[in-house]
Amino acid sequence: MEFDIKQLGFGTDARAPWAADPWSSRGRLVAEPASPTRSEFQRDRDRIIHTTAFRRLKHKTQVFVAHEGDHYRTRLTHTIEVAQIARALARALKLDEDLAEGVALVHDFGHTPFGHTGEDALADLMADAGGFDHNAQSLRIVTKLEQRYAEFDGLNLSWETLEGLVKHNGPLIVEGGKPVPEPITHYNRCHDLWLESHSSLEAQVAAIADDIAYNTHDIDDGLRSGLITLDMLEELPLISRLMSQVRQRYPKLEEPRLIHEIMRRQITEMVEDVIGVAQANILAIKPASADEVRHAGRTMAHFSDEFVAADRHIKTFLYTHLYRHPDVMRVRAAATRIVQDLFAAFMAEPSAMGEKHRHVGIEDLPETMRARKVRDYLAGMTDTYAIAAHRRLFDHTPELR
Incomplete structure (x- = not known):
């Protein structure tokens, strides 16, 4: 039919x-x-x-x-x-x-x-x-x-x-x-994507959704790991306010539920803030098409000034207490060595990348082009595959824990 x-x-x-x-x-x-x-x-x-x-x-x-x-x-x-x-x-x-x-x-x-x-x-x-x-x-x-x-x-x-x-x-x-x-x-050059204009509102909300997700969930993972504590979150005005609300309503709530209640409220407040800002921008600009959004000259889906400040505080906090924590930095150093070792090994012996790369003449390419082939292969690896490849090619692989 x-x-x-x-x-x-x-x-x-x-x-x-x-x-x-x-x-x-x-x-x-x-x-x-x-x-x-x-x-x-x-x-x-x-x-x-x-x-x-x-x-x-x-x-x-x-x-x-x-x-x-x-x-x-x-x-x-x-x-x-x-x-x-x-x-x-x-x-x-x-x-x-x-x-x-x-x-x-x-x-x-x-x-x-x-x-x-x-x-x-x-x-x-x-x-x-x-x-x-x-x-x-x-x-x-x-x-x-x-x-x-x-x-x-x-x-x-x-x-x-x-x-x-x-x-x-x-x-x-x-x-x-x-x-x-x-x-x-x-x-x-073959498919003009209008690189000088803004994107559609659909792409803009995907971008701000990324910020909302990792701001919230990196805090959650940091709490799970013990590298961040609830007491440390008191320095963040938004999170501190949400913790106070949850504790006032649920004074005997166990910590895992307390954390979840804080995180879900953080996501809700950030999402609702973006909706309010985007609606105000739409009313001000009155775009009659997606192309008018692209040519509006500014992003239309973003945080308000209040939540821009909250977002900045959270990012600063995460960099200080999580991303740059000594335990994380030690793992980062080990991971960097694995990537460096694999890149050098594949540049020296492209056939080490596997059967697909054995007979295509990569070793005869100029160094820049060979490096780009190695880049594509290495960037596509998962963590587990990269670790396994390193163990196959080297006598000692750094511990990532």
């Missing part, structure tokens, strides 16, 4: 004029027939979930290495949490929830093993070969490195999803700004 989901009016009345319209997408690099059952953004979301890169997030570190405990967040659990918050924001603002979710689900694809430690190490190693940027690497994964489909490399995602991926933190071409990473400029 033939049918067209648009005839059902699915979602068309729910989206506001400023939302991205999946039925009027700017299309894909390689043209494909439309699906009779799913919108373009639903198809993107589904393709993202079924990738190898998505599955690998399960074994990539958020803050702590995976084998320190099963209850700490990984890149995968963090990504799912970001997607949930992004959908909630999108629904409140009458945006396309599938696009917001898709951008949230793909936003961490390019992260290396060992979290930001691996990214910093790889950026240093690639300093003379184009550097390393996890957003640019995410784009490479979904446009080149995932090789699953018969007719194209990558996932052939829609323009709107790719735009949201590379610009969810704002325009990339700005006066006095950083140079645009080469993988993004290379792709942009």
Whole structure:
């Protein structure tokens, strides 16, 4: 039986004029027939979930290495949490929830093993070969490195999803700004993503959802680890106020429930703050289309001044007490050594990267191009795979605990 989901009016009345319209997408690099059952953004979301890169997030570190405990967040659990918050924001603002979710689900694809430690190490190693940027690497994964489909490399995602991926933190071409990473400029030559404009509101809510998720959940993981205590959180005005509210209402609440009640209230207050700010910006700018959002000249989904200050306090607190804690720094040093050792080994002997790399002439490439091949391979590793590879190639592998 033939049918067209648009005839059902699915979602068309729910989206506001400023939302991205999946039925009027700017299309894909390689043209494909439309699906009779799913919108373009639903198809993107589904393709993202079924990738190898998505599955690998399960074994990539958020803050702590995976084998320190099963209850700490990984890149995968963090990504799912970001997607949930992004959908909630999108629904409140009458945006396309599938696009917001898709951008949230793909936003961490390019992260290396060992979290930001691996990214910093790889950026240093690639300093003379184009550097390393996890957003640019995410784009490479979904446009080149995932090789699953018969007719194209990558996932052939829609323009709107790719735009949201590379610009969810704002325009990339700005006066006095950083140079645009080469993988993004290379792709942009054949598929212009409007690097000088802001992104859709769907991508903007995915970006702020990322901040909300890791601010809250890194505190939660820090408390689980014992590196942060509830008493230490008293120096954060927002968290202190929430702790007082919970303790006043539930004076005998045991600590695990107390922590959860604080975290859920933190997420709620931050989400509601963003909704209020975005609604005020929409009323002030009155965008009649998603393109008017892109050309508004500023981000429309962001924190109020009060919560910008709270966000800054939380980030400072986390850097001081968690990310730079001596125990974490010791693990970071060990993880950095693993990345450095593997990079050097693969540069010297590309065949060590496995059968796929034995007969493609990598060793004959100029050093810069060889380094980029090694970058792609190393960035795709999970924590567990990187540790296993190091143990296979070296006599001693640092302990990450």
